[in-house]
Amino acid sequence: MNRILIAVLAGGCAMVLAGCGEQQSVTVYKQGQYQGKPDTQPWNNAEFKNDRAGWENKIKARTESQNEYVRAGN
Amino acid sequence: MARMKFLCDAERCIECNGCVTACKQEHEVPWGVNRRRVVTLNDGLPGEKSISVACMHCSDAPCMAVCPVDCFYKTSEGVVLHDKDLCIGCGYCFYACPFGAPQFPQDGAFGLRGKMDKCTFCAGGPEADNSAAEFKKYGRNRLAEGKLPACAEMCSTKALLGGDSDVIADIYRNRVLKRGKGAEVWGWGTAYGKPEKSAAPPAGAKS
Numbered sequence: 001m002n003r004i005l006i007a008v009l010a011g012g013c014a015m016v017l018a019g020c021g022e023q024q025s026v027t028v029y030k031q032g033q034y035q036g037k038p039d040t041q042p043w044n045n046a047e048f049k050n051d052r053a054g055w056e057n058k059i060k061a062r063t064e065s066q067n068e069y070v071r072a073g074n
Numbered sequence: 075m076a077r078m079k080f081l082c083d084a085e086r087c088i089e090c091n092g093c094v095t096a097c098k099q100e101h102e103v104p105w106g107v108n109r110r111r112v113v114t115l116n117d118g119l120p121g122e123k124s125i126s127v128a129c130m131h132c133s134d135a136p137c138m139a140v141c142p143v144d145c146f147y148k149t150s151e152g153v154v155l156h157d158k159d160l161c162i163g164c165g166y167c168f169y170a171c172p173f174g175a176p177q178f179p180q181d182g183a184f185g186l187r188g189k190m191d192k193c194t195f196c197a198g199g200p201e202a203d204n205s206a207a208e209f210k211k212y213g214r215n216r217l218a219e220g221k222l223p224a225c226a227e228m229c230s231t232k233a234l235l236g237g238d239s240d241v242i243a244d245i246y247r248n249r250v251l252k253r254g255k256g257a258e259v260w261g262w263g264t265a266y267g268k269p270e271k272s273a274a275p276p277a278g279a280k281s
Contacts, residue, residue, distance in 0.1 A: 036157025
Protein backbone atom coordinates (compact mmCIF):
# COMPACT_ATOMS: atom_id res chain seq x y z
CA MET A 1 0.00 0.00 0.00
CA ASN A 2 2.83 2.34 0.97
CA ARG A 3 4.67 1.59 -2.24
CA ILE A 4 1.62 2.44 -4.32
CA LEU A 5 1.13 5.67 -2.36
CA ILE A 6 4.78 6.63 -2.81
CA ALA A 7 4.60 5.85 -6.51
CA VAL A 8 1.44 7.94 -6.91
CA LEU A 9 2.96 10.81 -4.93
CA ALA A 10 6.19 10.63 -6.91
CA GLY A 11 4.26 10.61 -10.16
CA GLY A 12 2.14 13.53 -8.98
CA CYS A 13 5.23 15.50 -7.94
CA ALA A 14 6.86 14.82 -11.31
CA MET A 15 3.78 16.08 -13.14
CA VAL A 16 3.50 19.22 -11.00
CA LEU A 17 7.20 20.03 -11.24
CA ALA A 18 7.14 19.54 -15.02
CA GLY A 19 5.08 22.72 -15.18
CA CYS A 20 7.96 24.65 -13.59
CA GLY A 21 10.36 23.71 -16.37
CA GLU A 22 11.50 26.56 -18.60
CA GLN A 23 11.14 26.11 -22.31
CA GLN A 24 12.40 28.38 -25.04
CA SER A 25 9.32 30.35 -26.06
CA VAL A 26 10.98 33.33 -27.74
CA THR A 27 12.48 33.34 -31.20
CA VAL A 28 16.25 33.56 -31.19
CA TYR A 29 16.94 36.68 -33.20
CA LYS A 30 19.95 37.23 -35.39
CA GLN A 31 20.16 40.97 -35.17
CA GLY A 32 20.10 42.87 -38.41
CA GLN A 33 18.83 39.93 -40.43
CA TYR A 34 15.31 39.35 -41.66
CA GLN A 35 13.59 36.92 -39.34
CA GLY A 36 10.34 36.23 -41.17
CA LYS A 37 9.13 33.76 -43.74
CA PRO A 38 11.00 33.58 -47.05
CA ASP A 39 9.28 35.16 -50.05
CA THR A 40 9.23 33.94 -53.63
CA GLN A 41 10.16 35.91 -56.73
CA PRO A 42 7.24 37.57 -58.56
CA TRP A 43 7.84 35.41 -61.64
CA ASN A 44 7.94 32.20 -59.62
CA ASN A 45 4.22 31.40 -59.74
CA ALA A 46 1.58 29.64 -61.80
CA GLU A 47 1.13 32.59 -64.18
CA PHE A 48 4.76 33.09 -65.21
CA LYS A 49 6.09 29.58 -64.47
CA ASN A 50 9.54 30.86 -63.45
CA ASP A 51 9.90 32.79 -66.72
CA ARG A 52 11.87 35.79 -65.46
CA ALA A 53 12.44 37.28 -68.91
CA GLY A 54 8.71 37.11 -69.69
CA TRP A 55 7.85 38.84 -66.43
CA GLU A 56 10.46 41.56 -66.97
CA ASN A 57 9.20 42.21 -70.51
CA LYS A 58 5.64 42.56 -69.28
CA ILE A 59 6.67 44.95 -66.49
CA LYS A 60 8.85 46.97 -68.89
CA ALA A 61 5.99 47.33 -71.36
CA ARG A 62 3.70 48.49 -68.57
CA THR A 63 6.29 50.97 -67.29
CA GLU A 64 6.92 52.42 -70.75
CA SER A 65 3.20 52.80 -71.33
CA GLN A 66 3.24 55.53 -68.66
CA ASN A 67 5.04 57.77 -71.15
CA GLU A 68 2.29 59.51 -73.08
CA TYR A 69 4.83 61.22 -75.38
CA VAL A 70 5.36 57.95 -77.24
CA ARG A 71 1.68 57.25 -77.73
CA ALA A 72 0.04 57.61 -81.11
CA GLY A 73 -0.34 61.19 -82.26
CA ASN A 74 2.73 62.58 -80.50
CA MET B 75 16.00 44.78 -64.33
CA ALA B 76 16.94 47.69 -62.13
CA ARG B 77 15.02 48.56 -59.01
CA MET B 78 11.43 49.68 -58.54
CA LYS B 79 10.79 53.29 -57.56
CA PHE B 80 7.99 55.82 -57.28
CA LEU B 81 8.26 59.30 -58.76
CA CYS B 82 5.66 62.03 -58.26
CA ASP B 83 5.60 65.01 -60.60
CA ALA B 84 4.34 68.01 -58.59
CA GLU B 85 3.81 69.96 -61.81
CA ARG B 86 1.19 67.46 -62.90
CA CYS B 87 -0.55 66.32 -59.72
CA ILE B 88 -4.04 67.81 -59.60
CA GLU B 89 -4.92 66.47 -56.14
CA CYS B 90 -7.70 64.25 -57.51
CA ASN B 91 -6.92 61.50 -54.99
CA GLY B 92 -7.36 58.89 -57.70
CA CYS B 93 -4.20 57.13 -56.47
CA VAL B 94 -5.53 57.03 -52.90
CA THR B 95 -8.83 55.62 -54.08
CA ALA B 96 -7.16 53.07 -56.36
CA CYS B 97 -4.99 51.83 -53.48
CA LYS B 98 -7.91 51.62 -51.05
CA GLN B 99 -10.03 49.74 -53.55
CA GLU B 100 -7.31 47.41 -54.81
CA HIS B 101 -6.22 46.18 -51.40
CA GLU B 102 -9.46 46.64 -49.46
CA VAL B 103 -7.52 48.75 -46.95
CA PRO B 104 -9.51 49.24 -43.73
CA TRP B 105 -10.89 52.56 -42.51
CA GLY B 106 -8.22 54.68 -40.84
CA VAL B 107 -5.29 53.18 -42.74
CA ASN B 108 -3.96 55.27 -45.62
CA ARG B 109 -1.18 53.55 -47.49
CA ARG B 110 -1.09 56.49 -49.90
CA ARG B 111 -2.23 60.06 -49.51
CA VAL B 112 -1.99 63.34 -51.38
CA VAL B 113 -0.23 66.23 -49.65
CA THR B 114 -0.80 69.80 -50.84
CA LEU B 115 1.57 72.63 -50.02
CA ASN B 116 0.30 76.23 -49.92
CA ASP B 117 -3.23 74.95 -50.30
CA GLY B 118 -5.57 77.55 -51.76
CA LEU B 119 -2.79 79.95 -52.71
CA PRO B 120 -1.62 80.65 -56.25
CA GLY B 121 1.04 78.16 -57.24
CA GLU B 122 -0.03 75.44 -54.82
CA LYS B 123 1.65 72.09 -55.37
CA SER B 124 0.45 68.58 -54.57
CA ILE B 125 2.32 65.32 -54.34
CA SER B 126 1.18 61.77 -53.77
CA VAL B 127 3.05 60.17 -50.86
CA ALA B 128 3.38 56.57 -49.76
CA CYS B 129 6.22 54.22 -48.89
CA MET B 130 9.01 55.12 -51.32
CA HIS B 131 10.81 51.78 -50.87
CA CYS B 132 14.00 53.62 -49.95
CA SER B 133 17.46 52.50 -51.00
CA ASP B 134 18.64 52.59 -47.38
CA ALA B 135 15.31 52.20 -45.62
CA PRO B 136 15.31 53.65 -42.07
CA CYS B 137 12.36 51.44 -41.09
CA MET B 138 14.48 48.36 -41.73
CA ALA B 139 17.27 49.80 -39.61
CA VAL B 140 15.14 50.53 -36.54
CA CYS B 141 12.81 47.51 -36.49
CA PRO B 142 13.54 45.67 -33.21
CA VAL B 143 12.21 42.35 -34.52
CA ASP B 144 13.71 42.61 -38.02
CA CYS B 145 10.46 41.97 -39.82
CA PHE B 146 11.45 43.96 -42.93
CA TYR B 147 13.04 42.57 -46.04
CA LYS B 148 13.88 43.86 -49.47
CA THR B 149 13.08 41.96 -52.64
CA SER B 150 15.49 41.64 -55.55
CA GLU B 151 13.53 44.46 -57.25
CA GLY B 152 14.20 46.79 -54.32
CA VAL B 153 10.70 46.66 -52.84
CA VAL B 154 10.66 46.98 -49.04
CA LEU B 155 8.19 44.50 -47.55
CA HIS B 156 7.51 43.16 -44.07
CA ASP B 157 6.20 40.07 -42.34
CA LYS B 158 3.10 40.96 -40.32
CA ASP B 159 3.39 37.74 -38.33
CA LEU B 160 6.53 39.15 -36.71
CA CYS B 161 5.48 42.79 -36.31
CA ILE B 162 4.84 43.77 -32.70
CA GLY B 163 3.33 47.17 -33.52
CA CYS B 164 5.99 49.12 -31.61
CA GLY B 165 5.77 52.07 -34.01
CA TYR B 166 9.52 52.64 -34.33
CA CYS B 167 9.25 52.43 -38.12
CA PHE B 168 6.65 55.19 -38.07
CA TYR B 169 9.00 57.50 -36.18
CA ALA B 170 11.92 56.64 -38.48
CA CYS B 171 10.11 56.99 -41.81
CA PRO B 172 10.59 60.42 -43.47
CA PHE B 173 7.38 59.91 -45.46
CA GLY B 174 5.01 58.81 -42.67
CA ALA B 175 4.34 55.62 -44.59
CA PRO B 176 3.81 53.05 -41.79
CA GLN B 177 0.17 52.93 -40.72
CA PHE B 178 -1.43 51.24 -37.74
CA PRO B 179 -4.97 49.89 -37.78
CA GLN B 180 -5.85 50.40 -34.11
CA ASP B 181 -5.87 53.31 -31.73
CA GLY B 182 -6.68 51.84 -28.35
CA ALA B 183 -5.63 52.06 -24.72
CA PHE B 184 -2.03 51.46 -23.62
CA GLY B 185 -0.61 52.42 -27.01
CA LEU B 186 -2.17 49.41 -28.70
CA ARG B 187 -1.58 49.90 -32.41
CA GLY B 188 -1.93 46.54 -34.11
CA LYS B 189 0.32 45.26 -36.86
CA MET B 190 1.91 47.85 -39.10
CA ASP B 191 0.51 48.25 -42.59
CA LYS B 192 2.12 50.10 -45.47
CA CYS B 193 2.38 50.32 -49.23
CA THR B 194 3.76 47.10 -50.67
CA PHE B 195 4.37 48.44 -54.20
CA CYS B 196 1.48 46.05 -54.90
CA ALA B 197 3.90 43.16 -54.26
CA GLY B 198 2.06 41.45 -51.39
CA GLY B 199 4.13 39.83 -48.68
CA PRO B 200 5.91 36.61 -47.81
CA GLU B 201 2.76 34.48 -48.10
CA ALA B 202 2.15 32.48 -51.29
CA ASP B 203 1.55 34.77 -54.29
CA ASN B 204 -2.09 35.81 -54.68
CA SER B 205 -3.25 33.48 -51.91
CA ALA B 206 -6.16 34.40 -49.65
CA ALA B 207 -3.75 34.78 -46.71
CA GLU B 208 -1.58 37.20 -48.67
CA PHE B 209 -4.55 39.28 -49.76
CA LYS B 210 -5.93 39.45 -46.22
CA LYS B 211 -2.65 40.62 -44.70
CA TYR B 212 -1.01 42.67 -47.47
CA GLY B 213 -3.53 43.16 -50.26
CA ARG B 214 -3.28 42.17 -53.89
CA ASN B 215 0.02 41.11 -55.45
CA ARG B 216 -0.12 42.88 -58.80
CA LEU B 217 3.62 42.55 -59.38
CA ALA B 218 3.24 38.75 -59.48
CA GLU B 219 0.57 39.30 -62.16
CA GLY B 220 3.02 41.31 -64.25
CA LYS B 221 1.34 44.62 -63.39
CA LEU B 222 2.56 47.84 -61.79
CA PRO B 223 1.11 49.44 -58.64
CA ALA B 224 -2.55 50.39 -59.04
CA CYS B 225 -1.95 54.00 -57.91
CA ALA B 226 0.57 54.72 -60.67
CA GLU B 227 -1.38 52.92 -63.38
CA MET B 228 -4.58 54.69 -62.33
CA CYS B 229 -3.07 58.21 -62.26
CA SER B 230 -5.01 60.24 -64.81
CA THR B 231 -2.35 62.90 -65.41
CA LYS B 232 0.55 60.44 -65.08
CA ALA B 233 1.95 62.60 -62.29
CA LEU B 234 2.68 59.47 -60.30
CA LEU B 235 5.07 57.16 -62.10
CA GLY B 236 6.01 53.75 -60.74
CA GLY B 237 8.24 50.98 -62.01
CA ASP B 238 11.78 50.34 -63.15
CA SER B 239 13.78 53.38 -62.04
CA ASP B 240 15.72 53.68 -65.31
CA VAL B 241 12.54 53.82 -67.36
CA ILE B 242 10.59 56.25 -65.16
CA ALA B 243 13.64 58.53 -64.84
CA ASP B 244 13.85 58.63 -68.65
CA ILE B 245 10.14 59.44 -68.93
CA TYR B 246 10.51 62.25 -66.41
CA ARG B 247 13.68 63.64 -68.02
CA ASN B 248 11.97 63.76 -71.40
CA ARG B 249 8.97 65.47 -69.84
CA VAL B 250 11.08 68.15 -68.12
CA LEU B 251 12.99 68.84 -71.35
CA LYS B 252 9.74 69.33 -73.26
CA ARG B 253 8.09 71.62 -70.76
CA GLY B 254 11.31 73.37 -69.68
CA LYS B 255 10.58 73.54 -65.95
CA GLY B 256 9.81 71.49 -62.84
CA ALA B 257 12.95 69.38 -62.78
CA GLU B 258 12.98 68.84 -59.01
CA VAL B 259 11.42 65.62 -57.72
CA TRP B 260 10.29 65.87 -54.14
CA GLY B 261 11.38 63.01 -51.90
CA TRP B 262 13.62 61.43 -54.52
CA GLY B 263 16.88 62.40 -52.81
CA THR B 264 15.57 61.44 -49.38
CA ALA B 265 14.44 58.04 -50.55
CA TYR B 266 17.05 57.11 -53.11
CA GLY B 267 19.97 59.43 -52.35
CA LYS B 268 21.87 56.86 -50.35
CA PRO B 269 23.46 53.74 -51.82
CA GLU B 270 21.37 50.60 -51.92
CA LYS B 271 21.49 48.68 -48.67
CA SER B 272 20.25 45.20 -47.98
CA ALA B 273 18.83 43.99 -44.68
CA ALA B 274 21.98 42.12 -43.71
CA PRO B 275 24.74 44.32 -42.22
CA PRO B 276 28.36 43.77 -43.21
CA ALA B 277 30.16 41.05 -41.28
CA GLY B 278 31.47 42.21 -37.93
CA ALA B 279 29.37 45.35 -37.92
CA LYS B 280 27.59 46.38 -34.77
CA SER B 281 23.82 46.26 -34.96
